[in-house]
Amino acid sequence: MSYFLVVNGLCIGDLSGAIVVRKTRGRSNHVASCPFRTLFSLTKNALLYSLSTTSLLQFFAMATSFVTTTTIQEIEEHDGDLEEEIDIYADAPSLPVTFIPQLFLQRRIWILDILRRESIVDVLDVGCGEGQLLSVLAQPAPWLPPPPPSLLPSNLNIVYQPEVPDLHPRRIVGLDIDENELLFAAKGIQPPDPRDGEFSKFTAPLTRWQDLNAKVWKGGLEVFNQDFVGVECIVCTEVIEHLPPDVFPALAPMLLGVYHPKRLLLTTPSYTFNDRFTRPGSSRATRARQAFEDPTGRTDRLFRHSDHKFEWTVAEFETWCRASAVEWGYELEEMGGVGQPCEEDPWGREKELGYASLVVSFKRADDDEVKLADKAGQARAVLESLNLPQGPAHSVVAEHEHRAHERSGRLPTPQSIHTIGELVKSKMEYSREALVNLEQMWLLEPELAKLCGGWLEVLIWAVEAHEELSLLRGEGTLDWAIELVGGLTESPVLWNEADTSVDLIPPGWIPGHDLDEPMESDSFSSTGADDGDDDSWDGSVTEDRGDENDAISILAAHEDDEENEVPPWGNTEEVWGKTEGGWGDAV
Structure with a gap:
């Protein structure tokens, strides 16, 4: 089946593989549910589309000329992930908010920078969704890490340190409860088909120099998985705000206490930032046109997404981070935010409202095995006291082994x-x-x-x-x-x-054959x-x-x-x- 981009009745181009969202009458466009999509707010007469990964880049080049303003919905979600229909009002008194790079990319850059800086090779992505981060980590590095200097000639300075360090992961793991999204994640981590050549799904058809194990699991984070114990780094991006109220208390004990990774990288939306989308003094009715009431009924706050169970202010976020770090033996290596709009706020609220996403890096304070075992025991006791329903054990959705080239690591002679x-x-x-x-x-x-x-x-x-x-x-x-x-x-x-004669007849020339045609x-x-x-x-x-x-x-x-x-x-x-x-x- 083929789809086409149509603006004002004019066919712009073939969008085969894209998921087309219907055009609606009146002032609002309704976005239908689909597995992977990015939301574009287009001009009055343009269709609103959601795109698959294969057509996203091509469409973005065309769609950006129609983009007007970014609304509050889904700026913080996984690449614009949307689970139900929402309304976008063309005349809503919202303020333009634009992020360059896009907010989800800024979060990913923050994570990848830390993974590179710390040379992390073992990563667990909790709430991996469709595996956007995993697919990046599955890309092969262009070369091996530098060998020990002692193995190189002492009279030559030949150690190459790239300005942007490369990632050399050896194991990447994903966990999520949505099996449909995990099917996309499974495709993103599978080895490329050699027959694809330069059209490989990977960024470039590079030779792989190191083995990589890639696996995705289905299950809830409150369920223990022995495979995750001692993982080097856990990533949890825009996940905690979706956790049910009875499951959220299990997050810190399970991730920091039982699994005790060297690092936990976590991001969540900032409730403080939400005021950036509206004028000061806007009525609740005005703000509610672009937001969602707290589904738990615990607060009267308006959230960015219908599935959010909470959104923290900066102060609330910092309080939880400090308490969790102290309880489970971690240091707060970094605590801040990413995502500030390109536009200046007419009321000068940039410093007051801060960043769109809050970020924190927990670093394990002590590597003593005895102390880690004690903390794990305390964490299990806390989890038992929560009396959570015992969910099904985690199940493997897909596992792939990426093998290094046979000449990788050969000794020079x-x-x-x-x-x-x-x-x-x-x-x-x-x-x-x-x-x-x-x-x-x-x-x-x-x-x-x-x-x-x-x-x-x-x-x-x-x-x-x-x-x-x-x-x-x-x-x-x-x-x-x-x-x-x-x-x-x-x-x-x-x-x-x-051969100086202009009348030279080339050997093998056939009458009627075009001399300009390449032989x-x-x-x-x-x-x-x-x-x-x-x-x-x-x-x-x-x-x-x-x-x-x-x-x-x-x-x-x-x-x-x-x-x-x-x-x-x-x-x-x-x-x-x-x-x-x-x-x-x-x-």
Whole structure:
């Protein structure tokens, strides 16, 4: 089935895969329930759409020209997740509130920054929903973490520290109670189909250098799961406000007490911020047109979402965080917020109303196993005192093993270092490039990366060791480049010098054949440099390129011969990166 974007009766484009929401009469548009969607408030005559993941980016480029204002509904939910129909009034006296990046992205950036900074490799996402965070964590890193400096040549400074650290997760786990959403999460963590090539669901078809276990569970957080005990980091994004009043008291004892992760990253909407959507002194009736009454009846507050059981002020949030940290042996590593509108508030309430989402990072204060066991026992006692109904045990919805490439973590040898250097030189000569960005060389030449065993440091080593190559270190690692010493010494042969006649008939020419039509050729393609339409090169360069195709097989044969010999560096009884203590396990 195909769907189309229609504005003012004009078909703009095919939106196959999108979920189209009906246009309604009058002043309000009604959004139908669907598994994954982002809410757009469009101009008066435009349709309101909800999109699947595959068409979201394409549609956003078209839809942004129609976007007018962001209303209170769903700015804090999982990518605009909506569970029931809501009304949006075109004439509601709400104030424009825009977040760039979108609020859900700002929350995700906050989480990913901490995961990168702390080199976290084991993550549990409680309330994972459709697995937006899990699908990001399932992406392979472009290279392995740096090896121990002691295993590198002492006379070379070749440790590469990217400006934005890469994530190297080894286990990612999701938990949610909604099986329909978990089916989406399961698809997001499954290994890509090799047949998809560059159209892979992953950001880029990168080689995977480290094993990854990915699993999603169905069940409630109040039910114990032995698989979660001792997890390195738990993430809980915009979840606690949805918990029933009888389940919420189990959150801190279970997550901080029983599972006792090194870190708990948690976010929740700020009730204080809600006033930012309306003018000061707006009546309750006005505010209620865009919000929802407390479904529990415990307060007279108006919430952003119909399923919210509570929304905290900044003071209430901080009080709960401090009390939970003290009770379960944690420090508040960070407590603040994310999400401030691009627009200035006409009444200057930015400081007073703060951020749209409140965030906190709990860090475990003590790693003593005895103390952790005592806290776990106390937590179980608290959970028993809550007398919660015993829900069903957690069940696995999907589990996937992502396997590292067979050459990951291979130990470099003198022969491999020389071969890699020669291959780099040959590729630069063939592509007519005297200067190539280091990361570009790595990412655009996957076979070269495999020769390096997944370590960018091995490529740097080979470049530094080659007499005809030089590594230029810029101010930032993104500016590091490989230089061909002396530049390009040979010019490409554009035509045979003896072929000077304009009446020359090419060999094999067939009458009626278009001379401008490209002929089939066995020449190799460029690495991406702009080398014009010239496919013919001098013989020496072509011969070098032919040797490159056999580089891996020749090097592999050489490595097989060396397996029975004493290795030149370290202990190579097993492949590095596959065993404990190997480079691939360094984080």
